[in-house]
Amino acid sequence: MLINQTLEKLKELKLFGMAEELERQLPNPSARNLSFEDRIGGLVDYETTYRSNKRLTALLRNAKLKHTSACVEDIDYAQPRNLDKPLMLSLSNGDWVRQNINVIFAGPTGTGKSWLSCALGNQVCRQGMSVYFVRLPLLLDDLFAARATGTFVKRLNQLAKYDLLIIDDWGLAPVPDQSQGDLMELVDSRVGSRSTIITSQIPLELWHDYIGNKTIADAILDRLVHSSQYVKLRGETMRGKTVKEKKSAQK
Template sequence: MADTDSLKDIEHYAQALKAPRIRESAARLAEQARSDGWSHEDYLAAVLSREVTARESSGSQTRIRSAGFPTRKSLEEFNFDYQPSLSRETVAHLGTGVFLTQARNVVLLGPPGTGKTHLAIGLGIKAAQSGHRVAFATAVDWVGKLKAAHSAGKLPAELVKLRRIGLIIVDEVGYIPFEQDAANLFFQLVSSRYEHASLILTSNLPFGRWGDVFGDQVVAAAMIDRIVHHAEVLTLKGSSYRLKDTGIDTLPSVRADNAAQ
């Protein structure tokens, strides 16, 4: 049987260490250790392993909740059959998070409804589970945050704070054109992270049309240069997955965009 006084000591130490899972698993694992003939080292490793696993799981969920994802989408749920030209191996490699340790970017290009945001969220969740801080917002929302910081005279400090976030996801670049001031703010966000921290960007427009979005071909070219210098660019094709069961092949605006390209 377990030593009551020893378990009380363990409970006290676990509370002092703010490690409640140690208190919860110590007695149960002690009985298993006795019955299976574990060494002291095996028992200690098992107890600490439970605590570390629980902390990692709890931390992952906290990072996922604070990231601002509009919904939760996993890479495992992505329908590659609908995107046969997309390399499963490339996406799986990105899911390991190696690109984050190298401060590389990921750019997802393609028509609406082809899975860009799903992949961005899935990669973001993988990053959070690997211990990285993640922040998700649309391009319009990011510009709004930067405008607010600029108006308050705190833009440099805001950019420094954002650079501490391992992964920033910018969704829907190109859906709404930016004014000149907004384009300059977005350029500063990209520049501040260049070779320091990673971006994932999704856009319904090819790079050749980003000048129309930012209202300045020179600014757009400089921005694209910094984004793609260290980046994996994935192009998704086809009509909207969301419309596949409606009998509508694609959205009228997308047909017009494709015809113009």
């Protein structure tokens, strides 16, 4: 009866990990041979792991990554696409996010820009930071709708709080005149305080013409490119390759 009461109290205190581990220990004879310090230490360790896993699950769910299984451990460096391995390994530690540095992936379709951005996004989530993935056309529609409903500032503040914002398909379609200012507001709300990944088929030197309005283009590029790691990919499309082929190419 005492154990049942203890389990209920642990759950009332939202110590679900400790309750789960205690229930696991109860029928285990070897657990009875552990010292009090070892048993309580095991309960605390399990609670810590339980909370960490729960937070990671929530971060990944909220990130809405396009490639949910992408991870830095599976990056293919064998393909000739100008991907710098030391740079990617340095990005894997997440310090660039803590230092509010941006990353730009540019290159032809199918060279893995979105996948690589999701792999880094996954890694950032694993380090306990928040991520949000969105295609630029949908992002602009979202901001335009927010203006129409009077919730633009609220939505802008929400987007500004993500440790890492991944903007996919930059340059896939022209930026509407009414959205250029919104894009500028978003970039300005994150500069110097948060990190952004941008993927684009358009090389960086053509971004100015893509944005259109000279004044806004100057302001956006100054804020985005000023503190960015630029990864210019090249080569043939990687789409359609099987997992087996990719692993074989890495050997």
